[in-house]
Amino acid sequence: MEAHQRERTGASPPASTTLLAVAFFLPPRFTPERVRYDRRYRKLDQYRFISWFLAAPLLIYALFVISPFVQAFFYSLTDWSGNSATYNFTGFDNYERLWNDDKFREALGNSVLLLVLAPLITLALGLFFAFMLNAGGRHRKNQAISGVFGSSFYKIVYFFPQVLSIAIVAVIWARIYSPRSGALNEGLGVVGLDSWRQEDWLGGDLAIWCVLAVLCWSFVGFYVVLFSAAMSAIPREIYEASLLDGAGRATTFFRITFPLTWETIRTGWIYMGIQALDAFALVNIMVPEHGMDVIPSYLYEKAIRDAQAGYATAIGVVLFLVTLVFSVLMMRLGRRDRIEF
Template sequence: MRKGQYRFVAGFLFVPVALYVIFVIWPYIQTFGYSLTDWKGQSQTFDFVGLDNYKALLRDDVFLEAIWHNILFLVFIPVITILLALFFAFMLNAGGRGKAGGVQGVAGAAFYKIVYFFPQVLSLAILAVLFNAVYRSDGGGLLNGALIKVGLVDADNPVEWLNEPNLVLWALMVAVVWQGVGFYLVLFSAAMQSIPKDVYEAALIDGASRNQSFFRITLPLLWDTVQTAWVYLGIVAMDMFVLVSSMTQNMGAYGGGPDHHSDVMSTVMMRNFLYYGKSGYACAMGVIMLLLTLVLSVVTLRATRRERIEF
C-alpha cells in the first residue's frame, strides 16, 4: 500500500476509532478507576482504597450466589435455545421429503418462521409483563389456571412460580428461551438455505436417515453459525438484568427475590450502585462482569473451534 493510501485509510478510520475510544474504551477505564475508590456516586470526592472492593467481593455471599445463578443461566440458556432452534430450523428447511426424492421443508414452513420469530419483536419490558401474567400466583395466571383446569394443582394452593426459590430461575429461563428461539431459528435457517440441496439429495440416495443428515451434514456445515450464537447467548446469560428486575420487582430493590434466589450479577451491581450508594463497590462488580464475559467469549470460541468445512 502506497504512502498516500495509508493517509487516506487513516483519515477515514480516525473519527470512528476516536468515537469508540471516547464512548466505549474510556468508560471502561473510568469504571476500573472508580472501583479502586470508595466513591459514593453522588459525591465528587472519594478516597483511594486499592483492591479493598475486590477483596470485599470475595466475602459477599449475595454476589457470589449471583455468580452461581449466572453460571446456571450460562449452561442452560444457550444449550436449550440452540437445540430447539436447530431442530425447528432443520424441520422447516430439510425436514420433509419430496415425492421424487428431493429435499424440502415441512408444509407451511414460511408461516411457521413468522410465528416462531414473533416473540423476538417484543421488547424485554413487554416480555416481562407477558410472563408475569403467565406466572401469576393465583387461578388467574395462565399457567396456574391451566394446571387447575386439568386437576394437577389445587385451586386453593396454586404454585407461586416467581416466589418459589426452586422454581424462579427456571421460570426466568423459560421466558428467555421462548423469546430467543425464533431469532436463532431464522439465523440457522438462513445458513441452511446456503447449503446446496444436492448434498442432502446425495445423502438420501445413499440411504441416510433424517438424524444422520442432521448430524453428518447440517450441523458440521452450520458450526460457525452455532459458535456465534453460543457467544451471543452466553452474553445474554451473563446479563439478565431487565427480566430479573422486572419480573421479580416486588421482591426487593431491582428484583432478585425471593431472598436473593434470582439475583444475578447485574441486579446486585445496580442495587449497590443506586440503592445503597456503594458506587465504587458496584464498579468493582462491573469490572468482574467484564472480565468474566471476556473469558467466556474466548473460552467458548476456542472450545468450539474446529476445521472449517467448505462446500
C-alpha cells in the first residue's frame, strides 16, 4: 500500500538505517536525495546541527580538562617521582598509604574545618554588610528602604582586599601576626590585654584560626558587592508592602531579602568553599614550615620537596573528590523552588 502510494506520488522509498547513520556525518548539500526526504532525517538534521556545533568545544574540554584528570588518576596508581619518565604501577598502594598517614589526616582535617567555617562566616558577614549598606539607612522621603550614607564608598573599602594579590595579603598578615613587632601583639599591649599576646601566632594551635580570619577578611568584600547587586534587583514594591504590614528590618531580611537572593547565596557558598579548600598560597607564604598544613600545601610538599609525584597525585585526587562531593551536596541540599519577581 505504502509502496504503491510512493510510486503514485513519486516519493523516494525510506532510507535504510545505514544511510541515515552515514548522512549524520555529511553536510546537507552532500546528503543523498533518498535520505533527504525521509521523515526521520528531519530530526536527525536537528541533532546533527547541535552535535557539530558542540563538537569543537567538547573536544577542547575533553583534551584540556577531562584528560588531565584521567592522567592524574593514572599517575596516582604509580610510584612516579616526577623527575624522570620512568615509573612502576603500584595499584592502590598510594591510597592505602594515605589512609595510614597522620600528617595527611591532619591536613585533611584543617581543610575540612576551613571548608565548613570559611563560607559560613564570610557569607554571613557579606550578607550583613550588604543588607546594612542597602537597607540600613534612615527612611527617606518617597523611599521604602534606603542605604546608609556613603554606601558606595564603603563598598569600595570592603572590596579593596580583592584587588590585592593573595601573596601580598599573606605577606601583610604574616607581619601583622609577627610575635616581635607585629601590629596584633602591639595593639593588644596598647589596650592593656598583654595576657592575650602570643609568642607564636602561626606556629601552634592558633595557626588554623589565624588563616581562617585572613581568608574571611580577604573575601568578604567580594560578597558584599555580589549580594548588594542581588539585593538591588529586588523590586522596591515588595519592601513597601512589607513595611505597610508593619515588618521591621529583621523580618524584612529573613522573609524577603534572604529568600529572594538564595540562588546567589548558594552559588557564593560553593565558590567560597572551593576557595577555602584552595588555601595553599596563604598557608605556604604566611605560615612557617611545619606550622600547619592543608591538603594543597601537603601535596606541594610531597611533590616538590620529597619528589613523590605519584603519592602527591593521589592527594590531588582526594582533594578533587572532596571538592566534588561538597559542590554536589550544596547544589542538592540548597535546591529550592525558584521565586519569580
